[in-house]
Amino acid sequence: MRIGLFVHGLPPRATHGVETHTQAFAEALARAGFAVEVFAPCNSPGRAQYSQRREVRAEGYGVTWVQVEGTMDPRHMARAVGAFLDRERPDVVHLQHMIQLGAAAIEEVERRGVPLVYTAHDFFPVHETLTLMRPDLVPFECGDLEMQARVLQAQGFLDKLNHLGDHHGTVLLDQPGFENQIGEASAVTLRAILDGQRDGGLAEAREQVRLRAQHMRVTFAKIDKRVATSQVLARRLGGALGRAVEFRASGIPTDHLSNLPAARSHGGPLRIGFIGGLLKHKGVHTLLEAFGPLQGEAELHIHGASHDRAYGRILRARAAEVGAQMHGEYSRDQLPQILGGLDLVVVPSLWMENAPYVIREAFAARRPVLVSDTEALRESVRDGEDGLLFTQGDPKALRVALRRLIDEEGLFERLVMGITPPLSIDEEAQAYGQTYSELLEKARENKALPLLPASVEPFAKRFAALDALPTRDIFERVQRGLEKLGECMGVAEQPADLLTQAVASGSPTRDLLLDHDRALEWLRKSVANMELARDEMEKRAGWFQEQLANAEKRAQWLGGQVDQGAQTTGVERDWLKESKDDLEQERDWLREQQGESEKANSWLRESLDQAEQEGQRLRAWAEDSIQKATEEAEKAKAAAKAAAEEAQKSQEWTAESRQQTAEEAEWLKETAEELRRENRWLQEKADDGEAAITSAQASAAEATRALAALAKEREWMRGVLETRQQELRWVRERLTGDSVPEGEDPAKDPAAIFEAHEALERELVAMHSHEHWLYAELASIAGILESKGSEAKTLAADQLPAALAGMRAAAARSMGELTWRRQEMLAAREGSDRLLARLASPELADRIRSWELSPEPSAPLPPLMDPEWTGPGPEDSKRAESKVDDAEGLHWSAPDGILNDEEDES
Amino acid sequence: MNQRVAVVIPALDDRDLLAKNLPLLIEELEARACDDELTVVDDTGQDLLAAWIAERFPGKVRVIVRGDCGGFAKALVTGARLGTAELLLCLNPDVRVRPGFLSPLVEAMADPNVHSVSPRVLLNGDPNHAETHQRMLVDGGRLISQPLTPDPDCSDPLPIPFPLGGAMMVRREEFLAEGGFDPLLAPFYFEDTDLGLTAWRRGRKVLEIPASVVEHHHRGTIGRVVPDNIVRAAIERNRLLVHWKHLDSKAAAHEHYLSLYRDALDAGIGERREELIWMALALEELEAATASRIGLGSMQRSLDAALVAADPSR
Structure with missing residues (x-):
């Protein structure tokens, strides 16, 4: 059977009575064949809150430590308890204390249907103040919730008194031989609080106490077996919580105490001893006070330490005064030696106590015990049979009892003889084992499997049996099964190899x-x-x-x-x-x-x-x-890197562009300057040309104006740098009629342009003169014809046809010559037009044409065969002569050949 | 195509399911008019069904009452033994047939190389979720199933790893001669997988017949009376047992063993109790699994080859 023992601490981390007893109890259960797993809180540095660590102890049981740092959170603790239960699968849970575990632990156990035993060692289920003592060391009744609230309020007040030191649960006020620890004013306040005369915080304390009592009552009902270690405790807890609580004495390890030397066998003075924690409610100061007058007749040995350092100092000072020996902290395995050095043990507790282990340990070593006369201690010590009772908190009464043992002959021996050996821890374990079995049987009856088809039951039972095992036991079974499977499958690897391969293949859990x-x-x-x-x-x-x-x-x-x-x-x-x-x-x-x-x-x-x-x-x-x-x-x-590179490129490109632009601007500037010079030169040339043709050539003046207009146009073009090259090309094309290749300077040969222009002008003038000459020729022919006509009037009739034919032939030759000339002129005209078109814009060409000498024939040409035409008149001849004069002014010479040919033909 | 069919329905106290599903089945059998047999095997061990069925379906259904609750496999064998038809159709009470489902199954069984067939079994009637339409494979050393989405337009018979136990047709005599389902896998799950894999490895075929459609309201029977954790444990245990029974190469066994070892280690460290329990349950049956494995005798196909041949997506 697997037993889960729950306790708030365990040696070596916690060494008080309940913790020490639980350890001994776990060992005893293990000796009795139970599988025991202890669940205990601890506070180890560096561990995660509520994490769990398991250790296996040589005594045959396991301990699972749950980390709790600071105040315990019931929700987290409940989860931790649940995980423990699921992993360890105890058949029965035995709760040794609720401190640091909380009611949540009980609820988790109940939820899983695990039987739960609770052994009460104090009044914790009813009161937060376990000792049922007020801070002024006055006891109060179990179930007095109003006083519990005031005690909480008073502790809040004491917590603010820094000079009290590190333990504020109780203070010494009126104890004989000891000073008031907190001063009269604070004592007045403390008493007022405890008398319910101070409201500050009392309402909250009452509510806190009420809620705790309510919750604990509900929780207490969930426990299957409630046990208390004294009859008084059983009665009072049962009464306060409304549930039956069974009394069952605790056992102690006795083997190591049973063979000590008999008390008082040394022949010296009576050796009085105190063993336990040096806390105020333990009444050590009462013992010191009682012992004072006995100094020299007896020895007083005090074993134990105190975490109430202020009280410890008081005790040490008083012990020095009365000659008592303070031995300090001890360990459990020193107990035989300690008890061996004592003749009797005193338990001068100021609280009602329950069932102190030290009494049973003393009895196991056959040492009588003197105890305060309380209801609970009367259960442990029978007055005058195995010990003596004295009035609680009364040093005189204690001194009287001690004096009796010194003076009253045979009393000590009678008490030793009256000692009954206490219950051993193994006996206690056996008794609880029986209880566990009964509870488990009952639980199994209540927790029958759901009604399943009979065919499923065998499998469901196997499942349930495995599910009831602790996780590590199932794992162990699986490992053993895998070994067999490996044999069946012929797997040759050793476990180490398998482990290596398994880990290498990855672990989701890890x-x-x-x-x-x-x-x-x-x-x-x-x-x-x-x-x-x-x-x-x-x-x-x-x-x-x-x-x-x-x-x-x-x-x-x-x-x-x-x-x-x-x-x-x-x-x-x-x-x-x-x-x-x-x-x-x-x-x-x-x-x-x-x-x-x-x-x-x-x-x-x-x-x-x-x-x-x-x-x-x-x-x-x-x-x-x-x-x-x-x-x-x-x-x-x-x-950013790309942008930086881009920016760098852009910067370089910009610089380069600027350089190019500057160079281009410089080049354009130079070009413009050069063009300016060229234009000036051209203008000069134009002016020169104009001067050259000023001889009555209105066209030259117009040409000059045209050139001037062109110059203006060029001036405008200078301003437009971007289109300069194109415009220059355009100008050149206008000037030369040739397309200008890219990059060629259009203004390289302006002289040739003007030379061609002048030649054209000359040709035009010559042709114009030639036309005038032709008209003169025509007039001459007309004169000849007229003279021939006059001659014909004188000829005989038979001679007339020949003469007429001669005249017609001469007229025909003249007309042919005229036509040829006319065609030649037309051709020249067309050439002139083309040249104009090349040289100037259409507007300019029109203007130039308007300068032409219009052909003004001196007389209309006679029809070749018109018998009525009589030839030109004298006015025509005059006009022809004036034109000839004008033409001569242009140095134009007549083509002699025509006349010569005409004469030859004639 | 007039072969007679013995329909056997092993049932617990499934009166609500039978009331819903038997009329459709009876209608189908009457429409076929081939003198088919319809038997319900009362496996409650308490004779809960006979009177109820006689009242509801007088003269239509034969009820066989078992003296104990032996489980699905035993109840099926009981019903099969008392049948007379050549073909045996096993149905779960929670299977609802659709009209015309039976004839295509009978036609498919005409091929002597076909060991068994299943209709297209739609989970809860969902046309996209056919329980029969799956493949099996060994992945990372473990035998797993992969559900496939059925093609609604495909009407040709498809190979499948195993006939679904809740709706499968076999030859009755052959089934009985082989001893029915392997008792190693009792109480439930993976018996049909073992049956199918064995058939494939012996060179036979198992087919899904898409022209035949039934609906399965899954775990309408076991899930109602057995807690989920028990059902899951049976599934996972039997998955291992079937794999162990059919492992047929040293390399595959080694891979499987390493996988199992690693998973056990991981479950132990991670405190995954359930997984450890599944493995422990299987390992407890190691000897029985070994005996069952020996009983297979010589096989025509390896497990890998059988899984490939039985892949409907191939």
Whole structure:
């Protein structure tokens, strides 16, 4: 059968009575054949909160330590307990204490249908104050919840008294031989609180106590077997919680104590001993006070340590005064030696006690015990049979009892003889074993498998049997089964090889654990930061509290001053009242601030919890964001690099362009200048040409004007640098009629252009003169014809036809010559037109044509065969002569050949 | 195509399912008019069905009452033994037939090389989710199934790894001669897989007949009376047992063993109790699995070849 033992601590980490007993009990159960697994909280540095670690002890049981740092959170503890139960699968859970485990542990056990036994060692199920003692060391009744609330309130008050040291549970006030620890004023306040005369915080304390009692009552009902280690405890717990509680004495390990030397066998003075924690409610100071007058007649040995250092100092000082020996801390295995050095043990407890282990240990070593006379201790020690009782907290009564043992002959021996051996731990384990079996049987009856088809039952039973095993046992079975399977399959690898290959092939669990580890580290940091913030808020809250206290003091003082108003002037009284009001306002403000601060503190704590939850999500988000940001940064970096390169290229290109532009501008400037010079030269040339043809050639003047217009046009073109080249080309094309190749300077040979122009002019003039000459010829022919006609009038009739034929032939030759000339002129005209078209724009050409000498024939040409035509008149001849004169002015010479030919033909 | 069919329905207290699904089946058998047999085997061990069926379907359904609850496989054999028809159609009570489903199955069984056939079994009537339409393969040393999406336009018979136990047709005499389902796999799941793999490895064929359609309201029977964790444990245990039974090469066995070893280690470290329990349940049956494996005798196809041949997507 597997037993889960739940306890709030275990040696070596915790060495008080319950913890030590649980360890011994676990060992005893293991000896009895039970599989025992202890579940205990601990606080080990560096471990994750609520993480679990298992150790296997040489005594044959396991211990699972659950990490709890600071205040236990019931929800997390419930989860930890649940995981433990699922893994270890105890058949029965035995709860030795609820401290640090909480009611949640009980609920988890109940949820799984595991039988639960609870052994009460104190009043924890009913009272948070286990000893049922007020801070002033006055006991109160079990179930007195009002007093419990006041005790909580009083402890809150004592916690603020820094000079008390590190243990504020109880204080010495009126104990004989000891000073009041907290001073008279604080003692007055403490008593007022305990008497219910101070309201501050009492309502909250009452509510806290009420809720705890309510919850505990519900939880207590879920326990299958409730046991208490004394009858008093069983009665009172049962009464307070309304459930039956069975009394069952605890056992102790006895073997190591049974063979000690007999008490008082040494022949020396009586050796009185105290063994246990040096706490006020244990009443050690009462023992020291009682022992004082016995110094020299007996020895007093005090074994134990105290975490109440202030009280420890008091005890050491008093022990030195009365000659008692303080031996300090001891370990459990020193107990035989300690008891061997004592003749009797005193238990001077100021609280009601339950069933102290030290009494049974003393009895196991056959040492009588003197105990305070309380209801519970009367169960352990029978007065006058195995020990003596004395009035609780009364040093005189204790001294009387000790004196009896010194003086009363045979008393000590009678007491030793009356000692009954205590229950051993193995006997206790056996008794509980029986209880476990009964509970398990009952649970199995209640927890029958659901009604299944008979065909499924064998399989379902096998499943249930395996499911009832601890996880590691199933794993072990699987490993053994795999060994057999490997044999069947002929797998030759050794386990080490298999392990290596298995690990090499990856483990989802390992990956998950690593992920969790990283997440945990991040959360720890977050929690640390939040805790820093919380500490800061608490400091602020403390400061507000301090200010409030100061304000209250001042208000109190001022109130006193106001009360003495009769002795003060009216003005002062008013001032004091105002001051008091101000201070009360200030106090109210500070209270508000304190409230706000507490709210903020509360909020911060909630935030801390939320932050822990948010932490995981944020971490995932942050990692994702970092990843994305890294990628974006890489992209941006690459883009920036590309942009920089582009910018560099652009800069270089800009510089290059600027250089080119500057060079081009310079070139254009030079070109423009050159063109300007060329234009000036051309203008000069044009002017020269104009001068050359000024001999009555209106055309030359017009040409000059045209050139001037052209020059203006060129001037405009100078302003347009970008189109300069093209426009120049256009000009050249206009000037030369030739297309200008790219890059050729259009103004290289202007002289040739003007030379061609002049030649054309000359040709035109010559042709014009020739035309005039032709008209003169025609007039001459007409004269000849006229003279021939006159001659014909004188000829005989038979001679007339021949003469007429001669005349017609001469006329025909003349007309032929005229026609040929005319065609030649037309051809020349066309050439002139083409040249004009090349040289100038259409407008310019039109203008130039308008300068031409219009053909003005002196007389209309006679029709060749018109018998009525009589030839030109004298006016025509005159006009012809004047034109000839004009033509001669152009140095145009007549073509002699025509006349000569005509004469020859004639 | 007038071969008679013995329809056998092993049933627990499935009266609600039978009330819903039997009328459709009876109608189909009457339409076929081939003197088919319809038998319900009461496997409750409590004689819960006979009177109820006699009242609801007088003269239409024969009820055989078993004295105990022997499970699906045993109940099927009981019904098959008492049948007389050449063909045996096994149906679950939660299978709802569609009109005309039977004849295509009978036609497909005309090929003597066909060991068994299943109609296209639509999970809850979903045309895109045919339980029969899947392939099996060994991945990472473990035998797994991969559901495939059926082609609604395909009407040709398709190879499948195994006939679905809840709707399969075999030759009755042959089935009984082979001893029915392997008792190694009791109480349920993977018996049909083993039957199909064995058939393929012996050189036979198993086919899905798309022209024949039924609906399966999955786990309408076992899932109602057995907790999910038990059902899952049976599935995972039997997956291992079937694999062990049919492992036929040293290399495959080695790969499987390493995979199992790694998974056991991981489950142990990760405290995944259920996985460990599944393995432990299988390992407890190692000797029985070995005996079953020996009983297979010599095979014509390796497991790998059988899985390839049985792949409907091939």
